[in-house]
Amino acid sequence: MRRLLPGGLTGAALAVALIVATASGTALAYFTTTGKGSATAGISKLTTPTIMAAMPAAGGTVALTWSAVTAPGPGAVNYSVTRDGEAPAGNCPSSSSPASVTTCADSGVAIGTHTYVVTAKWRSWSATSSTATAKITVGPVTHFDLKAATATPAAGATNNLTITAQDANDSTVTTYTGSHSLVFTGASASPGGNNPTVVNSANSQIAFGSATAINFTAGVASVTSGRNGVMRLYRSGATTVDVSEGSISSSPDPSLVVSPLATSKITLGVASTMPVAGAANNLTVTAADTYGNTTPSYNGSRNLTFSGASASPSGSAPTVSDSAGTAVPFGSATPIEFTAGVASVAGGSNGVMTLYKSGSASLKVSDGTLTSATSAVTVAAATASSLTLAAASATPVAGASNSLTTTAFDPYGNTATGYAGSKSLTFSGASVSPSGTLPTVSNSSGAAVAFGSPTPITFTAGVAKVSSSNNGVMKLSRAGAASIVVSDGTISNAAPLAVTVGIGSASRYAFANVTPSAGSLSSTCLFTCAVTGLGNSGTVKANVLVTDAYGNTVNSIGSGKAVKITSTGGTISGSPLAINSSGPAETATQFTYTSKSSGNFTDTITAATSSGTTYTSATLTASR
Secondary structure: OOOEOHHHOEOOOOOOOOOOOOOOOOOOOOOOOOOOOOOOOOOOOOOOOOEEEEEEEOOOEEEEEEOOOOOOOOOOOEEEEEEOOEOOOOOOOEOOEOEOOOEEEEOOOOOEEEEEEEEEEEOOEEEEOOOEEEEEOOOOOOEEEEEEOOOOOEOOOEEEEEEEEEOOOOOEOOOOOEEEEEEEEOOOOOOOOOOOEEEOOOOOEEEOOOEEEEEEEOOEEOOEOOEOOEEEOOOOEEEEOEEEEOOEEEOOOOEEEEEOOOOOEEEEEEOOOOOEOOOEEEEEEEEEOOOOOEOOOOOEEEEEEEEOOOOOOOOOOOEEEOOOOOEEEOOOOEEEEEEOOEEOOEOOEOOEEEOOOOEEEEEEEEOOOOEOOOEEEEEEOOOOOEEEEEEOOOOOEOOOEEEEEEEEEOOOOOEOOOOOEEEEEEEEOOOOOOOOOOOEEEOOOOOEEEOOOOEEEEEEOOEEOOEOOEOOEEEOOOOEEEEEEEEOOOOEOOOOEEEEEEOOOOOEEEEEEEEEOOOEEOOOOOOEEEEEOOOOOOEEEEEEEEEOOOOOEOEOOOOOOEEEEEEOOOEEEOOOEEEOOOOEOEEOOOEEEEOOOOOOOEEEEEEEEEEOOOOEOEEEEEEO
16 A cells, blocks of 8 residues: 655655745745655744844944744754845854854944844755844044154154044044054154164063054053153154054154254264375265254354374375365364354365375364264375386495386375386486496396386386396496486486495406507497507507406505506507506506507507406507
């Protein structure tokens, strides 16, 4: 026997659901069946939730409470809330995230009257509550009202802040309480590097730009016992201050004008820290307070004294132009005009500094009471304008090596360090020796170059020194005084290098005062001489000298020294000849050579040691 279920369904069906809606749309029926047989379905309703409370509070929050709905079958009932037809905020469930709660708190609710609806959901069934309204009179915090105790604080002075959390209608949001991490901005550090600060609730000074813990009570943060909002600004002048927490910031930002303290120091500014010697360099002198703010009250003419730089090697003293344009040496009172705490150059007056000594200098300025900190400058030498020569010895022996140092100087006596590399120099001022040896200087490659010829010399930072017999080894062979001059074609040594060349050791005989009766005498006549066209029975007369290797006559060789004269032809009279023991070493008398009376001849006359020290012989050739 088969038993039919209502509607003609058989008991063999695994599950049948029937939903019947009443005319009002709120009555629902639900039943299930499994197995065989017949049964009568029971019908239940998903009841409508009721909003029991919608309580508004300051700060834009609404506390909602609604009645619970009993599920008509297995499973929980979830709820969602709408505010003005949209999803709420806070912890209220929404259609996208329903929950089985019956209370929630909506937040961020704007000022005005708002409508709330709660919808219950169970499986595919839903039931919606009647509307409830809530009126917000004090909305969420939209900005801070920031006020300072004074709008004209002195630099570094305490200035109490009051911070009020307000809504869009500028009402105080009393629910904004407890500690909040605020960030203050807007003011800058002083010229001396002092950052603006605000004292936090724990009495620590926190720099602008960093998180600052501030306590609020009923929407207001005010200073208590020197903490929780004491501001200090150090930079003078106009500024604004802003405070923010995330997207909430102060509006409008208060404007303040910070006044400097009394003048406690002066500062010295230099237009160039690497000036060239002799060049104008503008100074700026500023009167400042302890935080480095310019003090406008420091006005008018002030007698300043500048120090820290020295005179150049040539004696040029450092100077600063006063307010009248007069160059005043360092160390002397210098009238300087200040305007609103600053003295600056105008038209070449009132602070144009000129330094002449190259190298580092540590500049300071003082008004008699206040002294500036050091301003470091490094002065570069000017362009080379002269050369100087220095020798290893001012009294070299003829033919000896004598190392030269050549230095380029600027107009103020500083070594012209920019004068560098290979320079073509010409040396002059010394003469050829009696034997014909030229004065020379070795070039940068070590070759001996005669005076008067271009000589490549290498300079390093304005100085040329000898290295391994190269680059300036001078040899002078003529005894006596010499004044050595060097030039690169444009500049030279204004004061020649004075040297006195000493005579070398006695080593040779030489002829002097050679007088032939006829014919011609060779142009070079010292160690060797030649007389041509003498003729028969002609005569040649001469003295004999004792010289060094370069033909310089030696002196005071002592007694017992004589020279004999011999000839390969003709006759000699007056030999041997005694050499003076003191004074120039020459014979007091002359010898005479007489050629043969007829026929051609070529005779060699030799001067050699007769007694005493042996020296190298000298020869004279006489021919018809």
